[in-house]
Amino acid sequence: xxxxxxxxxxxxxxxxxxxxxxxxxFWGERQERNxxxxxxxxHHWLEETGWLGNFRLAATDDLVPHRRRGREFSDSxxxxxxxAMAWECARGGDVSVGELSTVVAAAQxxxxxxxxxxxxxxQQPRYSDLTWGHELYCYGHLIQAGVARLRGGVKxxxxxxxxxxxxxxxxxxxxxxxxxxxxxxxxxxxLVELFRATGxxxxxxxxxxxxxxxxxxxLPDVELGRAYFQDDVPVRERVVFAGHxxxxxxxxxxxxxxAVETGDDKLLAAVVRQWERTVAARTYVTGGxxxxxxxxxxxxxxxxxxxxxxxxxxxxxxxxMLCWRLLLATGEARFADLAERTLFNVxxxxxxxxxxxxxxxxxxxxxxxxxxxxxxxxxPRASSGERAPWRDVSCCPTNVARTLASLGGYVATxxxxxxxxxxxxxxTVASGDIALTVATGYPWDGGVEVRVDRTSQRPWxxxxxxxxxxxxxxxxxxxxxQRVTPGYAVVSRTWRxxxxxxxxxxxxxxxxxxDPRIDAVRGCVAVERGPLVYCAESVDHDPATALDxxxxxxxxxxxxxPLPALGRDVVALAVPASATSDxxxxxxxxxxxxxxxxxxxxxxxxxxxxxxxxxxxxxxxxSTAEAEPGNLTLVPYHLxxxxxxxxxxxxxxxxxxxxxxx
Ligand SMILES: [Zn+2]
Numbered sequence: 001x002x003x004x005x006x007x008x009x010x011x012x013x014x015x016x017x018x019x020x021x022x023x024x025x026f027w028g029e030r031q032e033r034n035x036x037x038x039x040x041x042x043h044h045w046l047e048e049t050g051w052l053g054n055f056r057l058a059a060t061d062d063l064v065p066h067r068r069r070g071r072e073f074s075d076s077x078x079x080x081x082x083x084a085m086a087w088e089c090a091r092g093g094d095v096s097v098g099e100l101s102t103v104v105a106a107a108q109x110x111x112x113x114x115x116x117x118x119x120x121x122x123q124q125p126r127y128s129d130l131t132w133g134h135e136l137y138c139y140g141h142l143i144q145a146g147v148a149r150l151r152g153g154v155k156x157x158x159x160x161x162x163x164x165x166x167x168x169x170x171x172x173x174x175x176x177x178x179x180x181x182x183x184x185x186x187x188x189x190x191l192v193e194l195f196r197a198t199g200x201x202x203x204x205x206x207x208x209x210x211x212x213x214x215x216x217x218x219l220p221d222v223e224l225g226r227a228y229f230q231d232d233v234p235v236r237e238r239v240v241f242a243g244h245x246x247x248x249x250x251x252x253x254x255x256x257x258x259a260v261e262t263g264d265d266k267l268l269a270a271v272v273r274q275w276e277r278t279v280a281a282r283t284y285v286t287g288g289x290x291x292x293x294x295x296x297x298x299x300x301x302x303x304x305x306x307x308x309x310x311x312x313x314x315x316x317x318x319x320x321m322l323c324w325r326l327l328l329a330t331g332e333a334r335f336a337d338l339a340e341r342t343l344f345n346v347x348x349x350x351x352x353x354x355x356x357x358x359x360x361x362x363x364x365x366x367x368x369x370x371x372x373x374x375x376x377x378x379x380p381r382a383s384s385g386e387r388a389p390w391r392d393v394s395c396c397p398t399n400v401a402r403t404l405a406s407l408g409g410y411v412a413t414x415x416x417x418x419x420x421x422x423x424x425x426x427x428t429v430a431s432g433d434i435a436l437t438v439a440t441g442y443p444w445d446g447g448v449e450v451r452v453d454r455t456s457q458r459p460w461x462x463x464x465x466x467x468x469x470x471x472x473x474x475x476x477x478x479x480x481x482q483r484v485t486p487g488y489a490v491v492s493r494t495w496r497x498x499x500x501x502x503x504x505x506x507x508x509x510x511x512x513x514x515d516p517r518i519d520a521v522r523g524c525v526a527v528e529r530g531p532l533v534y535c536a537e538s539v540d541h542d543p544a545t546a547l548d549x550x551x552x553x554x555x556x557x558x559x560x561x562p563l564p565a566l567g568r569d570v571v572a573l574a575v576p577a578s579a580t581s582d583x584x585x586x587x588x589x590x591x592x593x594x595x596x597x598x599x600x601x602x603x604x605x606x607x608x609x610x611x612x613x614x615x616x617x618x619x620x621x622x623s624t625a626e627a628e629p630g631n632l633t634l635v636p637y638h639l640x641x642x643x644x645x646x647x648x649x650x651x652x653x654x655x656x657x658x659x660x661x662x
Contacts, residue, residue: 003409011331012413025426034404037355054116059106073134079141080398086148087405105157112168136182143190188254245290249318287342305520306365313396316346336422349638357387369645418461446505455495474504509558524651540633551655577632
């Protein structure tokens with residue numbers, strides 16, 4: 001199996017990049033863009049910023065502190081790019097890991113230590129700042145890159161360097177070594193993966209030690225509190241994910257890996273419990289996680305503001321990684337459902353259509369149109385209006401790159417009874433004497449046709465996931481047509497080559513209301529179509545500011561229409577809407593409303609208004625102001641900010657007359 005996560009136990013066994021080929025469509029295009037644009041782009045920026053050069057200086061003992069560039073975790077970006085390249089190679093791509101492999105290997109010190117930030121004359125000593133130094137976190141990414149090479153059947157300098165680093169960690173932080181932890185989890189799952197790839201048990205033992213040590217106040221207290229790096233409560237006793245979102249989710253991945261490999265059902269159940277409550281109360285409609293800018297952290301339950309949604313891209317990647325692990329362990333469709341939501345609405349949203357600019361944060365409301373960013377320099381991490389070519393903290397682009405390169409490894413599984421397809425992408429799936437072709441225009445089209453190209457004589461089961469949002473779907477098999485409900489639609493029969501099964505998922509656009517406890521968007525609705533969340537973007541409306549005051553009538557029809565500017569198959573939606581003329585609204589100045597061209601076609605204008613300061617105080621008595629009728633265009637959220645600076649909103653206030661009918 002060539003791909004990420006290969007557990008030795010669990011309900012389902014993953015099929016890797018050697019068994020699943022994505023050949024086109026939504027994800028096929030993104031994999032190509034990743035290979036042709038994003039990976040070379042990241043390589044360019046690692047040279048430009050000197051983060052790769054740090055390794056060359058380290059190898060020549062020339063790395064005096066003032067010559068090192070980048071933050072304390074910049075080594076990890078080189079490792080993540082190497083991992084992306086390794087998966088790209090493994091799926092037959094035209095990319096070489098050789099240069100990165102050689103540069104990284106040359107910087108490793110005798111004994112296996114490798115970090116360009118610490119330990120040389122003039123630098124801080126090794127492991128002198130475990131709280132913020134990220135040394136073990138960086139090893140985690142080095143090890144994941146090494147595992148990608150090993151799974152691809154190559155034991156090159158990168159794989160050897162990763163193994164030497166892991167051996168060093170087991171000595172340095174083992175039972176008789178430092179009883180310490182890294183401030184940023186990540187190494188736990190990497191060590192378990194290395195155990196799986198090599199069979200060396202001490203890597204698993206070390207991972208379990210790290211998981212068990214966390215939550216015992218092993219790290220010093222910090223201003224953000226120990227919850228920031230999950231050192232406040234032991235993993236087994238935690239009830240919900242909290243603190244820094246990427247840290248929390250990486251730790252959960254490691255805990256699942258340890259639980260699965262050691263048969264620790266209680267630990268697995270603890271993570272499932274935490275996941276359930278997090279999904280129920282701390283997750284955005286996009287699947288995004290981590291609302292707080294402060295500490296890049298999960299908020300309290302239902303603290304999910306749209307405009308102050310942090311939703312780091314890396315947290316989405318981590319959530320997909322966790323969902324995949326939980327799916328393999330349990331076989332439950334709900335984990336694949338969240339992975340799908342997150343892939344389409346955060347991971348896909350993070351990258352520009354040219355593959356060379358990236359979001360770090362993924363808010364659901366952009367109040368002020370961003371500026372066109374100079375693509376010749378890096379930008380601060382949390383600027384959210386426009387995707388940036390690179391950032392001072394640039395963890396996300398390489399994280400997305402490795403995810404897209406290995407995406408075929410997140411699509412399908414087998415068990416003793418047959419094959420399960422969890423994510424729908426045009427391509428092929430093969431396992432043993434079974435081979436399938438999946439033909440689909442998903443997510444624009446709801447039809448998924450699976451053709452059996454090769455089969456054994458024995459009967460086996462084909463399971464196709466029916467997402468929870470579908471409510472009900474139609475399955476056409478050689479035996480006839482049936483209604484199927486969320487979970488897995490299972491066809492058990494003796495197959496012949498050429499047999500086809502067709503799943504028809506209903507893509508009727510739907511209104512989605514939030515739990516009323518999510519105060520920030522109470523009284524609003526979102527629109528979804530299939531797995532895609534939609535948003536209103538100011539570039540489709542005139543004037544741009546009208547989005548502030550828009551109201552929708554959720555009894556109104558949602559009309560589909562093409563939007564070729566964003567892609568050949570893209571489906572946009574139009575809905576009748578109005579903008580309040582409430583003088584307290586930021587987006588209202590009624591004298592301008594009179595300027596409206598009466599011949600203006602539908603699909604354009606919710607209201608012709610411009611910002612005004614109102615009466616200088618944004619609170620007052622309930623308004624019964626007149627509303628300006630118009631039409632609102634909605635586009636898939638993952639495509640926003642690809643047509644220049646724009647304001648944007650996912651959650652749309654419901655006109656008070658229709659809200660009363662709830
Ligand atoms: Zn990130």
